[in-house]
Amino acid sequence: MYKAVRMFNYKDGLGLxxxxxxxxxxxxxxxxxTEDDIIKYCQDADAVMGIFEPLTARVINSLPKLKLIACKSxxxxxxxxxxxxxxxxSVTHLRSAFSIDVADYVTACILAHNKRxxxxxxxxxxxxxxxxxxxxxxxxxxxxxxxxxxFGQIARLVAKNLSGFGVRIxxxxxxxxxxxxxTLFRESDYISLxxxxxxxxxxxxxKELFDEIPDHLVFINSARGGVVVEQEMIDAIDSGKxxxxxxxxxxxxYPDLNTHPLANRDNVIxxxxxxxxxxxxxxxxxxxCCADIRNYFTGNYDKCVFVPGGNNVQK
Numbered sequence: 001m002y003k004a005v006r007m008f009n010y011k012d013g014l015g016l017x018x019x020x021x022x023x024x025x026x027x028x029x030x031x032x033x034t035e036d037d038i039i040k041y042c043q044d045a046d047a048v049m050g051i052f053e054p055l056t057a058r059v060i061n062s063l064p065k066l067k068l069i070a071c072k073s074x075x076x077x078x079x080x081x082x083x084x085x086x087x088x089x090s091v092t093h094l095r096s097a098f099s100i101d102v103a104d105y106v107t108a109c110i111l112a113h114n115k116r117x118x119x120x121x122x123x124x125x126x127x128x129x130x131x132x133x134x135x136x137x138x139x140x141x142x143x144x145x146x147x148x149x150x151f152g153q154i155a156r157l158v159a160k161n162l163s164g165f166g167v168r169i170x171x172x173x174x175x176x177x178x179x180x181x182x183t184l185f186r187e188s189d190y191i192s193l194x195x196x197x198x199x200x201x202x203x204x205x206x207k208e209l210f211d212e213i214p215d216h217l218v219f220i221n222s223a224r225g226g227v228v229v230e231q232e233m234i235d236a237i238d239s240g241k242x243x244x245x246x247x248x249x250x251x252x253x254y255p256d257l258n259t260h261p262l263a264n265r266d267n268v269i270x271x272x273x274x275x276x277x278x279x280x281x282x283x284x285x286x287x288x289c290c291a292d293i294r295n296y297f298t299g300n301y302d303k304c305v306f307v308p309g310g311n312n313v314q315k
Contacts, residue, residue, distance in 0.1 A: 002025045003026045004049060006030075007031065007053045008032075017290055075196060098275075099153045114138070119134065185209045195223050217243065221246075245269070248275040
C-alpha cells in the first residue's frame with residue numbers, strides 16, 4: 001500500500017480522498033506551509049498533494065520515498081520541476097476542474113466594471129451620493145473591446161460567455177481575432193490574462209506592453225502574479241494607463257495587506273486568489289487530483305495529466 005499526504009486541509013476532512021484512493025493509498029493530512037513542514041511530515045510519503053506549498057529542490061531531495069507530486073491546481077510554479085525530474089519524480093496537475101469558475105470570475109469582473117458597480121456602491125455608501133454622473137464615462141458594452149492574453153481553455157470560455165453581448169474580442173493566440181500582444185494592449189478596453197507561470201512567461205507583462213496602452217485600460221489578472229512585473233503595473237496604474245485593475249493574484253501568494261501599495265486603492269479590486277473557487281470546483285479538483293494518484297500507482301499512466309516536460313512513467 002502506498003502512502004499519500006495531503007498538505008492542505010478541508011473542513012470536511014479526508015473522507016473524499018480516502019474513498020477515492022481506497023485499496024491504493026493510505027491518506028494522511030498534514031498542513032505544510034514551510035519547507036521544514038513538508039520535510040517533517042512527508043518523509044515516508046510516496047505521493048504528496050499540494051496547492052501552493054514550497055516544493056523546492058531542498059524539499060524534493062529530502063523525501064526519499066517520493067514518487068509523485070500531484071498538484072491540486074492548474075499552476076505548478078511552486079514545484080521545482082528540474083529537481084523532480086532529476087529524481088525521477090513525476091508531477092501532475094489539473095487541467096479543467098477550475099476553468100468554468102475562473103472564466104465566470106473574469107466575465108463578472110468585466111460586466112461589473114462596465115456598469116461601474118463598485119464605484120457607484122462606494123459613492124452611495126461612503127460618499128452618500130445618489131448621482132449617476134459620478135461615472136460619466138460608461139459606454140455600451142457592445143462598443144468596447146476585450147483582449148484575452150493567452151487563449152487556452154479558460155480564455156475560450158470567457159469568449160463564449162461574452163459572445164452574446166456583441167463585444168469585440170481580441171486574442172494573441174489561436175482563435176478569436178488574431179493579433180500580436182502589442183496590438184492586444186494597444187486596441188483593448190479590457191485585458192484579461194490567461195497565461196500560466198512557467199519558464200518563459202515570468203514577467204511577460206511589463207512596461208513595454210503597458211506603454212502600448214493609449215489610456216484607461218481595465219486590467220484583469222486571474223492567472224499568476226509572477227506573469228506581471230508588479231511595480232511596472234503599479235506605475236501604469238499611477239500614470240492612468242490602467243484605470244482599473246481587478247487582481248485575484250499578486251506576486252506574493254500571501255501579500256502583507258498592511259504594507260502592499262495596492263491594498264487601499266479605489267481603482268484596484270483585490271480578491272484573495274478565489275477565481276477558481278466554488279463548492280463544485282473544489283470537489284472536482286480533489287477528485288481529479290486523486291484520479292491522477294490512483295492512475296499513476298495502478299500503471300494507467302496515459303490517464304494521468306502530467307506537467308509538460310516532466311517524468312511521466314516513473315513508479
